[in-house]
Amino acid sequence: MKAGQRLMGTKGENGVTRRRVFYIPGYDPIPPRRYRELYRKESAKQAAISDYSITIAPKSGPRFGWSVDGGIEGGKTRAEIDVLVWSDIVKDSMEAGILRTYAILARTAWTYLSTGALFRQMRLRKGPVIAALYPVAMLTGQAILAVVVFALIFALGRGQGPLWAAVAGGAGALAAYGLLLWFKKMDGKFFAYYLMHDYGFSARWRGADPPALTARMAEFRADIAQAVTEDWDEVLVIGHSSGAHLGISVMADLIRAGEVPEGGPALSFLTLGQVVPMVSFLPEAKVLRRDLAYLSATDRLFWVDVTAPGDGCAFALCDPAGVTGVAPEGQTGPLILSAAFTQTLKPETWKRLRWRFFRLHFQYLCAFDNPAAYDYFKVTAGPKTLAARFADVAPSPSRITAPVGRYREVAP
Structure with missing residues (x-):
C-alpha cells in the first residue's frame, strides 16, 4: 500500500493559509445549520483541550457554510467551509x-x-x-x-x-x-x-445511484471544480457516513474529467465513518465500484479514511476498495486510520457515549479528550495539508483489505 506517498497540487506544500472545505453529509434530513452549530461548539471544546484558537463567522455565497480562522501549530489560517446539501432529497x-x-x-x-x-x-x-x-x-x-x-x-x-x-x-x-x-x-x-x-x-436501486442524487452530485462536482481553479492552498472534500460514497463518485468524476489543474491547490479527500460496503456490495453498484477502483489508484489527490471500531454504524478499518474486491495493482489510497475512541476519549466520556450509537457516529466531527493523529479541527483549520499532516502516519495494523464483496463488475 502506497497511501500517503503522493500529493496533487503545489500551492499548499509549504503550508496552508487559505483552505476551501466542502462537507458532504450522510443521509440526514436535518438542515445544514446543525453542522455549523456542531462545529462551533466542538471546535471551542477542542481548542480549550489542545490549547489553540478557532473562531467561526458567517460567510456569503450560494451554499450554506461558515468561515473559520485558526491559530494552530504556530500558523494562521482562514478556511471557508461549505455544506453540500442533499437534506431535501432525504426528506x-x-x-x-x-x-x-x-x-x-x-x-x-x-x-x-x-x-x-x-x-x-x-x-x-x-x-x-x-x-x-x-x-x-x-x-x-x-x-x-x-x-x-x-x-x-x-x-x-x-x-x-x-x-x-x-x-x-x-x-x-x-x-x-x-x-x-x-x-x-x-x-x-x-x-x-x-x-x-x-x-x-x-437498496431500491440495488446500489445504483438514485436518480434524485445524480443531478445534485453533478452540482457538487461543479462547485469543487471551480474551487480548484482558484487561489486556495488546499481544497479539502469531506464525506461523512453515506456522504463518503457520494464523495468517492464526485471526486472520481472530477479527476477523470480532467478538471483538476496541474499546479493548483492541493486536493485532499477525507472520509469519516464510511458505510461504503452497504452499497458497493449490491449488484448494481457498478458506478461506485468503478469509482472506488479509480480513486484508490490516482495520484491526483490524497485520501484518508478514518473510522473507529467503537462506531457500530461504520465499517471500521475496512479498506473500501479492498473489501469490495476492486483494489487495483499499485493502489495508492486510502490511508486507513482508526480514531480509536477507547484511547482518544477519557474513560468517563467513553462510558457516557458507548451506547449512544448515533452520537458516536458523529464523534469524528467532535472534540477528543486525548487527540492522537486525527483531529478534525486541525485538519480543517490547521496550517498543514492533509498529505503533510499524515505523511509519516502508518496505516492501522488492524485494517481489513481482503476482498469480500461478491459483485465485481464495474461500469465502463
Whole structure:
C-alpha cells in the first residue's frame, strides 16, 4: 500500500493559509445549520483541550457554510467551509406513510438477503449489519404488537354476538393503527423509520445511484471544480457516513474529467465513518465500484479514511476498495486510520457515549479528550495539508483489505 506517498497540487506544500472545505453529509434530513452549530461548539471544546484558537463567522455565497480562522501549530489560517446539501432529497425519501414503509422494509430485506450482501457484510463488521437489522426488528415488533392489541380487543367482543364482534373489530383496528401512528410519531427516540428509509434509499436501486442524487452530485462536482481553479492552498472534500460514497463518485468524476489543474491547490479527500460496503456490495453498484477502483489508484489527490471500531454504524478499518474486491495493482489510497475512541476519549466520556450509537457516529466531527493523529479541527483549520499532516502516519495494523464483496463488475 502506497497511501500517503503522493500529493496533487503545489500551492499548499509549504503550508496552508487559505483552505476551501466542502462537507458532504450522510443521509440526514436535518438542515445544514446543525453542522455549523456542531462545529462551533466542538471546535471551542477542542481548542480549550489542545490549547489553540478557532473562531467561526458567517460567510456569503450560494451554499450554506461558515468561515473559520485558526491559530494552530504556530500558523494562521482562514478556511471557508461549505455544506453540500442533499437534506431535501432525504426528506422527500422519508415521506412514506406506515404501509409504504413496511413495503420498503420487505423490498430492502429481500434485496440484501437475495443478493447475499448481508451475509458478506457480516464477515467484515457485525456492528453496521446489526444497525441495518435494527429497523427491521423494531418495525416488525411494532407490527406484531399492533396485531396483539387488535386481537385482544376483538376477542373481548367476539363472544358477545355478531354486532359486538363487528364493533370490537373496528375498535381493535383503530387501536392498532393508532399504536402504529404513535410509534411513527415517536421515531425521534426509536429511529426505526429513519434507518429503514436510509437503507431502503440505496437498496431500491440495488446500489445504483438514485436518480434524485445524480443531478445534485453533478452540482457538487461543479462547485469543487471551480474551487480548484482558484487561489486556495488546499481544497479539502469531506464525506461523512453515506456522504463518503457520494464523495468517492464526485471526486472520481472530477479527476477523470480532467478538471483538476496541474499546479493548483492541493486536493485532499477525507472520509469519516464510511458505510461504503452497504452499497458497493449490491449488484448494481457498478458506478461506485468503478469509482472506488479509480480513486484508490490516482495520484491526483490524497485520501484518508478514518473510522473507529467503537462506531457500530461504520465499517471500521475496512479498506473500501479492498473489501469490495476492486483494489487495483499499485493502489495508492486510502490511508486507513482508526480514531480509536477507547484511547482518544477519557474513560468517563467513553462510558457516557458507548451506547449512544448515533452520537458516536458523529464523534469524528467532535472534540477528543486525548487527540492522537486525527483531529478534525486541525485538519480543517490547521496550517498543514492533509498529505503533510499524515505523511509519516502508518496505516492501522488492524485494517481489513481482503476482498469480500461478491459483485465485481464495474461500469465502463
